[in-house]
Amino acid sequence: MSTSVLRLTLAKPAARIALVLVLIIVALATLGPYFSPYAFDEIVGAPFAPITQEHWLGTDFLGRDTFSRFLYGGRTVLVVALSATVAAYIVAVPLGIYSGLRRGPLDVVLIAISDVIYALPPAIFLLVLLASTGPSLPTVIVGIVILHSPRIFRIVRLITMDISKNEYVEAAFARGESWTAICFLDILPNVLTPVTADFGVRLCGSIILYASLSYLGLGLPPPAADWGLMISENRIGITISPWIAIAPALAIAVFSVAVNVLTDSFARSVGRSKEI
Amino acid sequence: MNKDINRPNADPTLIGRRDLLKTGLMMGTGMVLAGVGLRPALADEPKRGGTLRVGLGAAGAKSSLNPFISTGDMDFAVAQSIFDRLTDFDKDGNLYNKLADDFTHNSEGNIWKIKLKKGVVWHDGAPFTAKDVAYTIQYILNSDNKADAYPNLAPLLESKGVRALDASTVEIELKQPYALLPQVLGSKVMFLIKDGTTDFDKPIGTGPFKFVSWSRGQRVTLARSDNYRTAGQPYLDGVEFIAINDPTARMNALVAGQVDAVAQLDGSLARLIEANPALVLLRSKSGATTDQFMMTNLKPFTDVKVRQAFRLMIDRQQLLDNALSGYGRIGNDLHCITDPDYASEIPQRTYDPDQAKSLLKQAGYDNSQSITLYTSDAAPGMQASATLIANQAKKIGVNIELMVVPPDSYYSGPNFKKTQMGSSDWGQHTLESQFGQGYARGAYWNEPDWTSDAFDKWVSKARTTFDAPKRREYYVEAQKVLWNEGAYIIWGFRDLLDASSAKVKNIVPSTQRNLGYYQFEGVYLA
Numbered sequence: 001m002s003t004s005v006l007r008l009t010l011a012k013p014a015a016r017i018a019l020v021l022v023l024i025i026v027a028l029a030t031l032g033p034y035f036s037p038y039a040f041d042e043i044v045g046a047p048f049a050p051i052t053q054e055h056w057l058g059t060d061f062l063g064r065d066t067f068s069r070f071l072y073g074g075r076t077v078l079v080v081a082l083s084a085t086v087a088a089y090i091v092a093v094p095l096g097i098y099s100g101l102r103r104g105p106l107d108v109v110l111i112a113i114s115d116v117i118y119a120l121p122p123a124i125f126l127l128v129l130l131a132s133t134g135p136s137l138p139t140v141i142v143g144i145v146i147l148h149s150p151r152i153f154r155i156v157r158l159i160t161m162d163i164s165k166n167e168y169v170e171a172a173f174a175r176g177e178s179w180t181a182i183c184f185l186d187i188l189p190n191v192l193t194p195v196t197a198d199f200g201v202r203l204c205g206s207i208i209l210y211a212s213l214s215y216l217g218l219g220l221p222p223p224a225a226d227w228g229l230m231i232s233e234n235r236i237g238i239t240i241s242p243w244i245a246i247a248p249a250l251a252i253a254v255f256s257v258a259v260n261v262l263t264d265s266f267a268r269s270v271g272r273s274k275e276i
Numbered sequence: 277m278n279k280d281i282n283r284p285n286a287d288p289t290l291i292g293r294r295d296l297l298k299t300g301l302m303m304g305t306g307m308v309l310a311g312v313g314l315r316p317a318l319a320d321e322p323k324r325g326g327t328l329r330v331g332l333g334a335a336g337a338k339s340s341l342n343p344f345i346s347t348g349d350m351d352f353a354v355a356q357s358i359f360d361r362l363t364d365f366d367k368d369g370n371l372y373n374k375l376a377d378d379f380t381h382n383s384e385g386n387i388w389k390i391k392l393k394k395g396v397v398w399h400d401g402a403p404f405t406a407k408d409v410a411y412t413i414q415y416i417l418n419s420d421n422k423a424d425a426y427p428n429l430a431p432l433l434e435s436k437g438v439r440a441l442d443a444s445t446v447e448i449e450l451k452q453p454y455a456l457l458p459q460v461l462g463s464k465v466m467f468l469i470k471d472g473t474t475d476f477d478k479p480i481g482t483g484p485f486k487f488v489s490w491s492r493g494q495r496v497t498l499a500r501s502d503n504y505r506t507a508g509q510p511y512l513d514g515v516e517f518i519a520i521n522d523p524t525a526r527m528n529a530l531v532a533g534q535v536d537a538v539a540q541l542d543g544s545l546a547r548l549i550e551a552n553p554a555l556v557l558l559r560s561k562s563g564a565t566t567d568q569f570m571m572t573n574l575k576p577f578t579d580v581k582v583r584q585a586f587r588l589m590i591d592r593q594q595l596l597d598n599a600l601s602g603y604g605r606i607g608n609d610l611h612c613i614t615d616p617d618y619a620s621e622i623p624q625r626t627y628d629p630d631q632a633k634s635l636l637k638q639a640g641y642d643n644s645q646s647i648t649l650y651t652s653d654a655a656p657g658m659q660a661s662a663t664l665i666a667n668q669a670k671k672i673g674v675n676i677e678l679m680v681v682p683p684d685s686y687y688s689g690p691n692f693k694k695t696q697m698g699s700s701d702w703g704q705h706t707l708e709s710q711f712g713q714g715y716a717r718g719a720y721w722n723e724p725d726w727t728s729d730a731f732d733k734w735v736s737k738a739r740t741t742f743d744a745p746k747r748r749e750y751y752v753e754a755q756k757v758l759w760n761e762g763a764y765i766i767w768g769f770r771d772l773l774d775a776s777s778a779k780v781k782n783i784v785p786s787t788q789r790n791l792g793y794y795q796f797e798g799v800y801l802a
Contacts, residue, residue, distance in 0.1 A: 041667050043594060047544045047601050061544060062660055063598040221678045222663045236524045236542050239531075 008269030015265035021258035025251060029074030038065040040072040040225035048237040048244070058241050061234050062223075066244050072225035073248055076137075077214070081206035084141045088148035088202065093195065095149075096156025097187050101164055101179070107157075114150030122147050126213060135218040144206050155198060156191055163190050200263025204256045211252045227252055322511045326801035328780065330791065331520040331535035333654070338688045339493040339519075342476040343467040344416065344423035348654075348687065349539060349790070350519055354496045355467055356794040357515055358399075359481035362390065362409065363462035367560075367786040367793070369614045369704065371462055375404065375482065377444075385453035385742055392444040397503040398470050399486040406440035411471040413438045413448070424465040427719035428712035432460070455742045456708045463709040464789070484510040484797035493684070494519050504797065511800035521683045523653065530555065530775055536801070537776035537783065539790035542656050543601030549775045558774040558792070560785035563614040563704035565607060566599075566657045568649065568665060568765040569724040574696045576641055577724070580761050585635035591627040591668050592767045599660035600770050607766040610755050611714070614787055615707045617738075617748045619755035629672045636674070643673045648695040650679045652686035655701030656770055662699050665765070693723055700764075703789045707751055711735050715758075724763035731757040778802075 010016050037054075038044055042064060049059040057066035099107040117125075126143045133139050163169060163186070172182050213219050214228025222229065227248035234244040332350045339348070343355035362376040373379075378391040396404035414435045416423040437449040448457065460466070470480050479487050482505075485498035499514040518535055520526040526538040527545055531552075541549070549557040570577035570586060577583055592606045605613065608624050636643075647669075651662035659680060666676040676697070681689050692698065700723050702714065713721045715731070734754035741747040758764075774791045776783055779802045786793040 041670075043598055043664070043667070047598055062663060217680045217682070221680055222659065223667055223678075236527070237544050238524070239527075240544065240548055 005266070005269050009262070009266045011269070012265060014261055018258040018261035018265070021254055022262060025074065025255040025258070026078065028071065028251070029078045032071030032074060036068040036071045038068040040064070040069050041223045042068075048240045050241065051243070057243050057247055060230070060244055061237055066230075066234075066241075066247070069225040069230055070227075070247050070251070073227040073230055074251060076220055076224070076226045077207060077210055077228065077252065080137060080141060080144075080210045080219075081203055084144035084210070085148065085199065085203045085206045087141065088145045088152055089195065089199070091145060092149040092152035093156050093188075093191065096153045097160045097183050097191065099153070100157040100160025101183065101187065110153065114153050117146060117150045120147075122209060123212060126209065127216070127218070130213070130218045135221070137220065140210060140213055140219065144209055147209070148202050148205065152195070152198065152202065156195065159191050159194055160187055163187055194267075197263055197267035200259045200266070204259045204263075207252060207256050207259075322782070322798075322800040323802065324511050324800070325513050327514045327516055328512050328537065328796060328799060328801065329516045329518060329535040331518050331526045331529050331538040333519070333521045333523065333526060333540055333683060340476070341479050341487070341490065341496075343469070343479070343481075344421065344425060344465060346424055346465065350493075350496070350517055352464070352789070353517055353539070353791070353794040354490075354498070356483070356789075357485040357498055357796060358479050358483045358487055359467035359469070360396075360483050361462055361466050361468060362392075363458050365462055365706075365788050365793075367784055367788070369563075369787045371459055373458075374462070375468060376458070376461070379458050381457075385455060385740070386450045388448045388450070388457050389441070390446045390448065392446065393505075394444060396482050396505050398482055399480045399501050399503060400470075401503060402470065403443075404468075404482050405443045405471075406446045407443075407471045408468060409446045410438045410440045411473070412468050415469065415473070416466075424713065424721070425463060427716040427721075428460055428463055428465070428709065431712075431716070432457075453740045453742070455747060456739060459706055459708050460712065462706075463712070464703065464705070465713070484795075485512075485515055488514065506797060510797040512796060515796055519684075523656070527775070530777065533777070536780050537774065537791055539774045539794075540656055541773040541775055543603040543771075543773060545775075546601065546603060546773055554778055556776050556778050556780070558772075558776060558783055558785045559603070560772040560787055561605070562769065562772045562787045562789075563612050564702060564770050564772055564789075565611060565766050565768065566655050566661055566699070566701045566770055567607070567767065568662065569698050569700055570763045570765070571693065571696055571698070572724050572726045572763050576639070576645070576647075577696060577763065579639045581635045581639035582641055583761070583763055585632040585639070585641070586669075586674075587625060587765055588628045588632035588635065589669055589672050589674065590665060590765055590767050592625075593627070594668070595657075595661050595664055595767045599657040599664055600768060603773060604768045604770040607768045609759055609762060609764060609766045611702060611710045611764070611766060612705055612707045613769050614704055617707050617751040619752040619759070621752065622756060622759050625759070633672050636672075641674075643675070646675045646677050647697055648679050649676050649697040649699070650681070650691050650695040651699040652681050652683050654683040654686040654699075656773065657768075658699045658701060661767065665767075693725070698723060704787050707755075708739070711754070726761075726763040728757055728761060731761075 010019060044065045045059045045063045047059060047061050047063045049055060051058045055065050055067060057070060060066050060069060095110060099110050129143045130139055169186050172186055210219060211228040214226050215232045217232060219228055220226045230248040231245045238245050332353055339351055343359050346352045360375050362374060363371055364374040366372055375393050375396055376390050377393045379388060381388045392406060398404060415421055416425045416429050417435045419426060432454055433448060433450045439447050441447050484501055484504045486501045488497040488499050490496040496517040500510050500512060504510060520529055523542050529535045530538045546557055549555045570583050572578060587609055596602060596604055596606055608622060610619060612618050649662050651659050653659045662678055666678055669676045679691060679695060713719055715722055717727050731754050734750050738747045738750035741750060772790050781800050781802050782798050783792040
């Protein structure tokens with residue numbers, strides 16, 4: 001990413017605020033447990049106790065310190081969402097480049113498969129997958145990868161098809177360069193920028209999907225601290241201690257929106273930097 | 277989100293900022309609405325009319341109108357409104373005759389005669405007779421019918437042992453003397469059905485309400501029975517049972533006025549209800565439990581020492597305070613605290629992690645293994661207690677992993693009784709009923725598949741003893757076996773907590789089950 005793209009990305013105040021928010025949430029999720037006043041599963045008082053100096057967000061439905069659980073709870077969301085999104089790109093980018101460049105029967109098959117997956121409602125697909133295999137984090141990641149891959153595949157394939165019409169690619173073929181060299185030297189660098197712009201949007205989708213699954217009890221099992229699970233577990237007390245569910249919900253929402261704003265800004269700046 | 281999915285080319289994995297704002301707005305509005313209550317109306321005497329809408333949990337795809345196959349609260353409440361029993365238990369747990377008028381037995385105690393009340397009529401206008409009672413007992417005794425009451429009755433008599441002597445007298449000849457027949461006939465699963473009934477698509481009973489319609493696992497509509505035996509009752513035109521499995525959703529439905537009463541509330545919500553003048557908290561001390569069981573046919577619980585250790589590593593006070601918000605009593609690994617023959621003389625088992633560790637060591641317990649505890653939010657404090665138990669176990673190096681499933685598929689799910697540990701909930705029962713259903717060899721609801729010759733011997737002796745103090749001694753001996761070797765962790769007895777709108781009058785909390793034992797004949801809307 002060039003300096004000009006970075007400067008353009010952060011040109012608007014909204015993007016700068018989004019970046020700060022993303023950094024805060026990432027720091028919270030990664031470093032939070034080290035600053036946690038209590039263990040995430042320690043019983044420290046009565047259920048749904050109000051906010052006090054000792055318990056900044058009160059206690060949860062079991063009497064655990066909500067603030068400590070909040071500090072612990074972001075890690076899984078970020079790790080699962082990030083690893084699922086990265087894995088989806090690792091699967092889909094090579095297939096998209098191959099399909100866009102080589103075409104042929106494999107391209108037809110891959111398009112058909114992606115159409116089928118595209119037609120599946122994501123939440124229903126994940127629920128069926130987890131119901132049939134049993135809830136586990138690896139299955140959740142695999143499910144999200146399956147859902148994201150066709151979408152990434154289609155983007156990369158289209159870009160590849162577009163790039164492959166350029167004269168320098170045709171020249172590379174004419175020079176007798178290998179497919180692998182063309183892929184890595186001519187196609188991939190041109191695919192990376194739009195893929196990076198798309199990454200944030202996918203990451204955002206992964207966060208929402210995992211948080212939803214976690215809310216439905218299909219993420220980490222209790223007594224783990226997890227933002228989605230925290231909302232689910234404490235929903236019974238939302239009228240007594242609304243902040244217990246609001247804090248993790250807000251963190252998920254803020255992170256998703258901030259990532260979205262930032263990547264939108266990045267996508268726009270890529271276009272403008274090219275114009276420049 | 278749904279609108280996005282319908283939009284051409286929309287990516288349904290993504291959420292737009294507008295959707296996010298909309299959702300936030302809806303949530304905020306919902307929370308504001310949740311704080312709005314209804315003002316109670318004034319009412320001095322019973323009023324006729326109106327439909328009581330009751331929100332209940334534990335309803336699912338396997339819900340049934342067959343009163344002998346109950347899959348949860350919803351099925352039971354429906355059966356309780358449509359059907360009757362020969363005997364029943366009042367709000368304090370005392371036995372009384374319902375459709376039976378009198379019980380007599382011969383000097384040995386193996387032949388009983390039951391005189392029936394006169395003037396009782398089925399919903400279709402046919403009179404209730406001794407033939408109906410005989411047919412009901414024979415129906416239960418037919419193992420093909422898989423009646424919940426089968427394990428209660430099958431050890432006592434055979435099908436041919438019951439006969440109608442005349443229209444209002446039934447004779448029951450038992451396999452052996454049995455002292456507790458009236459009690460057994462008042463068990464929760466001992467409903468009376470009409471002679472010749474083979475299917476329950478449109479059930480007919482003698483209860484206060486008659487069947488109108490249902491949508492399996494979702495809603496059951498009942499209307500007042502004009503043939504009901506108590507003049508003027510029921511006051512309500514009808515009752516609608518609405519399945520709301522999620523306890524929070526149940527509570528919100530009550531606050532929003534979508535239902536008039538809800539059953540099985542979490543203790544943490546009680547103070548919220550008490551603070552709302554538009555709502556009434558219904559609380560009853562009961563023998564109901566939310567317990568855990570250890571499968572005796574799966575390792576490591578085949579070893580009694582491991583079972584004892586698991587019972588000792590439980591901090592019962594913490595479970596009571598944090599899983600039930602203090603609404604209950606500490607348990608001693610024995611059911612039926614309200615039964616007069618409950619063995620209160622057995623010392624209270626206390627939290628003793630050192631003794632637990634020692635027993636596990638003696639049993640050669642491998643601390644690297646992981647025990648799966650199957651649980652759900654199917655009853656108040658169920659998932660909370662399972663989570664706390666896993667937490668407490670960790671303190672002595674025992675690793676318990678929770679397998680959490682949705683409430684509507686908890687008891688009917690494929691993993692029920694298939695994992696090493698499970699959660700369970702029992703309503704209040706008499707010892708006799710509990711032992712018949714939950715401890716009998718081979719009974720479906722003998723969840724941990726626990727058996728003991730010594731236990732069977734004492735229970736059998738108790739059942740054939742007519743001298744009450746002596747019978748109590750035998751029951752105590754049976755409970756000592758349970759206390760030492762049993763497979764339930766009965767850490768507490770939960771108070772029954774329900775709530776209704778203030779306009780709902782005369783739901784009398786009962787020790788037996790929620791919402792006044794689901795007996796709504798005397799209930800009216802102000």
